[in-house]
Amino acid sequence: MLKKxxxxxxxxxxxxRFNEKKVIFNxxxxxxxxxxIDRSKKPKSY
Known part of the structure; x- marks a missing residue:
């Protein structure tokens, strides 16, 4: 019983722990x- x-x-x-890893990965x-997105915005702002 206890082992189970x-x-x-x-x-x-x-x-x-697996779900935490998935969240961190996401x-x-x-x-x-x-x-x-920021990188693609920067050239246009100059």
């Missing part, structure tokens, strides 16, 4: 996209 609950908790922790993609 521990493995369930471990699975939950792993899935949370955020870095968003920042990269914003940086690219």
């Amino acid at each position: 609950s521990i493995s369930t908790i471990n699975k939950m922790i792993l899935s949370i 955020n870095s993609n968003i920042y990269q996209t914003i940086a690219e």
